[in-house]
Amino acid sequence: MIIEINKLTKTYAGRKVTDIEKLTINTGETVGVIGNNGAGKTTLFRMLLDLIRPDSGEIVSKGVNVAENDQWKNYTASYLDEGYLIDYLTPEEYFIFIGGLQKMSVRQVMDYLQSYEEFFNGEILDRGKYIRDFSKGNQNKIGITAALMQQPELLVLDEPFANLDPTTQIRLKAHLKSLKSGNLTTMISSHDLNHVTDVCDRIILFEKGQVIKDIYTNENTLEELEAYFSQ
Amino acid sequence: MFSTFLRHQWTAFWRSRNKGATIAAQVIMGIFALYLLGVCFLVGFVMEDLIYKFMPDKDVFMVFNGMMLYYFAVDFIARLQIQELPTLSIVPYLHLNIPKRKLVSFLQFRSMLSVLNIFPLIIFFPFCFRNLWPEYGGFACTTYLVVIFSLVIFNNYAALYFKRVSAENIKIVIPAILVVAALAGLEYLQLFSIASFSDMLFSYIADYPPVGLIFPVLAVVIFLLNDRYLKNNLYVEDLTAGEEKKSSTDYPFLDRFGAAGTLAALEIKLILRNRRPKATVTKALLLLFYGFLFYNRKVLENNDFAKMLFAAVFMTGNTILIYGQFMFGWQAAEFDGMLANKVNIRDFFRAKFILLTISASLLTVLTTFYSFLSWKILAVHFAAYLYNIGVSNILVLYFATRNYKYIDISKGAKFSWEGVSASTMLLSLPVLLSPYIIYFPLSIINPYIGLIGIAIPGIAGLFSRSYWINFLVREFEKRKHKIAAGFRERS
Numbered sequence: 001m002i003i004e005i006n007k008l009t010k011t012y013a014g015r016k017v018t019d020i021e022k023l024t025i026n027t028g029e030t031v032g033v034i035g036n037n038g039a040g041k042t043t044l045f046r047m048l049l050d051l052i053r054p055d056s057g058e059i060v061s062k063g064v065n066v067a068e069n070d071q072w073k074n075y076t077a078s079y080l081d082e083g084y085l086i087d088y089l090t091p092e093e094y095f096i097f098i099g100g101l102q103k104m105s106v107r108q109v110m111d112y113l114q115s116y117e118e119f120f121n122g123e124i125l126d127r128g129k130y131i132r133d134f135s136k137g138n139q140n141k142i143g144i145t146a147a148l149m150q151q152p153e154l155l156v157l158d159e160p161f162a163n164l165d166p167t168t169q170i171r172l173k174a175h176l177k178s179l180k181s182g183n184l185t186t187m188i189s190s191h192d193l194n195h196v197t198d199v200c201d202r203i204i205l206f207e208k209g210q211v212i213k214d215i216y217t218n219e220n221t222l223e224e225l226e227a228y229f230s231q
Numbered sequence: 232m233f234s235t236f237l238r239h240q241w242t243a244f245w246r247s248r249n250k251g252a253t254i255a256a257q258v259i260m261g262i263f264a265l266y267l268l269g270v271c272f273l274v275g276f277v278m279e280d281l282i283y284k285f286m287p288d289k290d291v292f293m294v295f296n297g298m299m300l301y302y303f304a305v306d307f308i309a310r311l312q313i314q315e316l317p318t319l320s321i322v323p324y325l326h327l328n329i330p331k332r333k334l335v336s337f338l339q340f341r342s343m344l345s346v347l348n349i350f351p352l353i354i355f356f357p358f359c360f361r362n363l364w365p366e367y368g369g370f371a372c373t374t375y376l377v378v379i380f381s382l383v384i385f386n387n388y389a390a391l392y393f394k395r396v397s398a399e400n401i402k403i404v405i406p407a408i409l410v411v412a413a414l415a416g417l418e419y420l421q422l423f424s425i426a427s428f429s430d431m432l433f434s435y436i437a438d439y440p441p442v443g444l445i446f447p448v449l450a451v452v453i454f455l456l457n458d459r460y461l462k463n464n465l466y467v468e469d470l471t472a473g474e475e476k477k478s479s480t481d482y483p484f485l486d487r488f489g490a491a492g493t494l495a496a497l498e499i500k501l502i503l504r505n506r507r508p509k510a511t512v513t514k515a516l517l518l519l520f521y522g523f524l525f526y527n528r529k530v531l532e533n534n535d536f537a538k539m540l541f542a543a544v545f546m547t548g549n550t551i552l553i554y555g556q557f558m559f560g561w562q563a564a565e566f567d568g569m570l571a572n573k574v575n576i577r578d579f580f581r582a583k584f585i586l587l588t589i590s591a592s593l594l595t596v597l598t599t600f601y602s603f604l605s606w607k608i609l610a611v612h613f614a615a616y617l618y619n620i621g622v623s624n625i626l627v628l629y630f631a632t633r634n635y636k637y638i639d640i641s642k643g644a645k646f647s648w649e650g651v652s653a654s655t656m657l658l659s660l661p662v663l664l665s666p667y668i669i670y671f672p673l674s675i676i677n678p679y680i681g682l683i684g685i686a687i688p689g690i691a692g693l694f695s696r697s698y699w700i701n702f703l704v705r706e707f708e709k710r711k712h713k714i715a716a717g718f719r720e721r722s
Contacts, residue, residue: 049571053712073573083719084568086497088504088640093479100493101573128477130504132641 002027002154002185003048008057010043010209017043018054019209027153028182032196033189034225035206041189042080044206045158048187049078061154077152079143079160087132091124091142094131098146109149116145119171137163144172148179155179155186161195173199193229197222232329236337264346271350275357292366292437293430295358300429302351303382308411310347310390335461339454342391348383355379367437374440375433381446388453395460412520485585490575494582495589501561505640508554508561515549515594522546522601522608531605534678540666540685543611546598548619550590552659555627558583560638563718570715576707580628580700587624591616614682614689615666621692623662625699632706635717 003025010018017040025031033041046052048059050066058065061072078084086094092110099109113125123138124145131142140163147155161169176186176199190196196203197217205213205228213228215221274281282294324334356376364372417423436443482499485492502508525542529535545552554561562569569579595616601608666685674681692699707714 046567051567051570051712051715073571076571078571080567080571083565084571086501086565086568088501089497090477090479093500096479097493097497098572101490130477 001025002062004060006058006060008044008047008059009055010040010047010052011055012043017209018047020044020057020211023204023211023214025185025187027185028180029202030176030180030186030200031188032200032203033187033206034191034193034196034203035212036229038208039206040209041206042158043209045078045080045156045187045189048156049076049080072154075153076156077147077150077154078156078158079140079147080156080158082136082139082143084143084146085131085139088130090130091127091134094142095146095149099149102150104149112149113145119145119168119175121168137165137168140164141168148175153183153185155184157186157188159189159191161190161192169195193222193225197225232333233337233340236324236341268346268349268353271353275354276361278354278358279362291362292434295362296433296437297426297430299355299379299433300425302354303386304425306347306351307386307390310386311394314342314345314347314387314390314394331462335458338461339388339458342387343384345387348387351379351383363437371437371440374436374443378436378443378446381450384450385446385453388450388457392453392457392460395457395464412523415523488581488585490578491581491585494574494578495585498561498582498586501640502554507638507640511554511557512550512590515553515590516597518549519546519594519597522598526601526604526608531607534607536607536611536678536682537667537670537674539608539611540615540670541663543608543615544619544623544663544666547595547612547616548591548623548662550594551587551619551623551627552662554590555587555624555631556634556659557636557638558628558631558634559714560634560636560718561640563637564640566715566718570711576704577700580703580707583628583631584624584696584700587627588620591619591624610679610682614686617686617689617693618666619689621689622665625692625703626662628703629706632703632710632714635714637718637720 001024003023005020005023007022008018008020009016017038033044035041043052047054048061048066050070050072053067058067060066061076064071066072086097089097092113095109095113096106099106099112104112117125120141124134124141127134131139134142140160144157144160147157160172164172173195176188179186180201186200188196188200200217202216203213203221203225204211205215205225213225215224278295279291282289282291286294356379359372359375359379363375414423414425418425480500482496485496485499488495502512522539522542525539530538559566595612598612599609601612669684669688670681673684
């Protein structure tokens with residue numbers, strides 16, 4: 001077990017956006033978080049990354065409350081939105097900066113990026129542009145790659161498939177599947193039911209901040225979810 | 232339509248995140264403005280007596296005429312400093328079915344609603360009615376009123392035009408500053424005097440009133456110029472990004488500071504690669520001429536350092552003050568990433584100290600050119616420098632932990648002069664005034680002891696820096712969620 005959530009609540013303007021009695025994530029799981037807009041997916045991720053403070057309750061990562069201690073930063077990598085990107089840097093500079101935070105040398109970073117050439121599709125490196133001048137999809141690629149590069153034990157991605165072109169979506173899916181190796185725990189939110197059921201072993205469905213379904217994926221999951229959302 | 236715009240601005244003001252601070256600043260500004268209006272009113276009514284009292288041997292009209300252009304020259308400079316560009320954030324309206332003409336007119340109209348436009352009317356009109364009318368007759372008096380009013384409009388739009396253009400293009404500012412400096416120099420050397428030129432001009436108008444009609448024409452010209460500039464630049468953002476190839480850069484000299492150095496290097500890139508912070512820092516360089524207003528032979532001979540202190544603290548520390556007052560808003564766009572990534576907050580603050588110290592050191596080195604006036608200036612600057620790097624930067628960073636406002640650093644200051652004006656200057660008051668609290672009691676003994684007195688807390692601050700970093704980190708941890716939430720709210 002890597003993450004344990006206890007009695008977590010968060011209210012915005014009188015509306016509960018998170019209300020979780022108890023939820024645990026086991027080490028090595030790939031968890032898909034789904035739900036309509038306003039279900040509280042991003043809020044949950046932000047609380048997990050100590051970007052917002054819960055009203056009550058706690059999120060415990062590897063036995064330590066994330067709001068009290070920064071230890072989780074040593075093994076957690078995340079990409080939520082463009083608010084992560086330093087948009088006046090070139091992608092190379094950004095990767096080197098992020099790698100440097102994890103004590104990676106410039107050389108290691110560059111070597112690592114070589115293996116992402118295919119994922120980048122020749123559109124990211126050596127383009128002579130700042131991140132702010134890239135399209136949204138390519139910015140997404142940069143953010144996701146920067147997260148993956150940190151070789152974390154816990155990976156948190158908010159809607160990684162959004163804005164990506166079809167080829168990249170397929171490559172990202174394949175890559176996320178290939179990362180499943182027992183040690184890496186991944187949390188992904190998505191609106192694309194096909195993608196999450198394809199990639200994830202476990203799906204947690206939120207509505208108005210509450211866990212409605214928590215299921216391990218099998219061949220019927222997609223239909224079950226589609227049925228739920230088309231009510 | 233105008234009333235809708237005004238209402239939107241009103242709502243935006245009341246719902247803004249920094250409401251408390253904004254309102255407090257506005258109230259103080261309002262009281263100050265009322266006080267000044269009262270003073271102007273009095274001055275206007277007793278102008279004649281005042282002139283008799285101070286310059287008994289001179290002709291009243293000559294003094295009054297001589298004062299006129301002086302007033303408007305100072306007024307122009309003051310406007311550059313104080314007057315805010317009307318900040319209707321125009322983008323949400325651009326795509327709607329609102330004629331561009333109307334948006335431009337609104338911006339133009341809105342800029343007239345400034346207290347600076349009332350002062351000259353209150354100061355000069357009473358004199359015109361009471362003294363000019365009986366002496367030169369109704370037609371001349373009316374011309375004077377028209378001329379004064381035109382000058383108000385001229386200054387209003389000229390200052391805004393200058394601000395708009397200069398915010399865009401730094402190349403215009405430097406020559407303009409040089410022109411002002413050259414005029415001041417000529418006046419100083421008594422080769423050319425604004426006062427006598429002004430007297431000549433206005434005496435001429437008093438004798439031949441129709442000549443005064445040049446002024447309304449000038450006012451209309453600058454208005455139209457402004458109008459055209461606004462109309463041509465009313466686009467969301469020039470879409471011509473990335474024509475030249477951007478390359479990755481490195482600042483090896485910062486490597487010795489470790490992780491903090493990396494963060495400082497990052498912030499240097501932020502400054503150099505974004506319009507808004509770049510303009511802010513360039514302005515800091517222009518402010519190096521500020522000392523000429525304060526340093527003169529008499530002050531230096533009398534060791535009257537109190538009169539120099541303000542300029543000294545301001546010049547050696549203006550990046551701390553002007554860049555620092557918006558911290559950490561500069562990084563608002565990537566703040567979430569800063570928090571979620573493995574950035575040590577101590578390093579984050581150490582990076583700020585490195586950056587502010589380097590910039591203050593550079594500015595202090597640059598200000599040594601004043602030493603051709605007197606070596607005493609070096610002593611004052613050095614004391615102010617130590618004070619700035621030891622005390623001011625701690626104060627500024629403390630205030631930064633209470634700043635929740637997002638800044639769009641890419642926009643330049645074209646349609647949002649977000650802040651660089653009187654209301655944010657208020658934040659610098661504690662920094663600029665506190666040296667005086669130390670200096671005055673000590674300077675009774677000896678002005679140099681006063682200077683040492685200012686340097687000591689600076690040195691103490693430097694040596695206890697790690698304590699202060701810990702203090703700032705604690706303050707930051709208390710409010711980081713609030714700061715991040717504020718930065719996520721992009722208005």
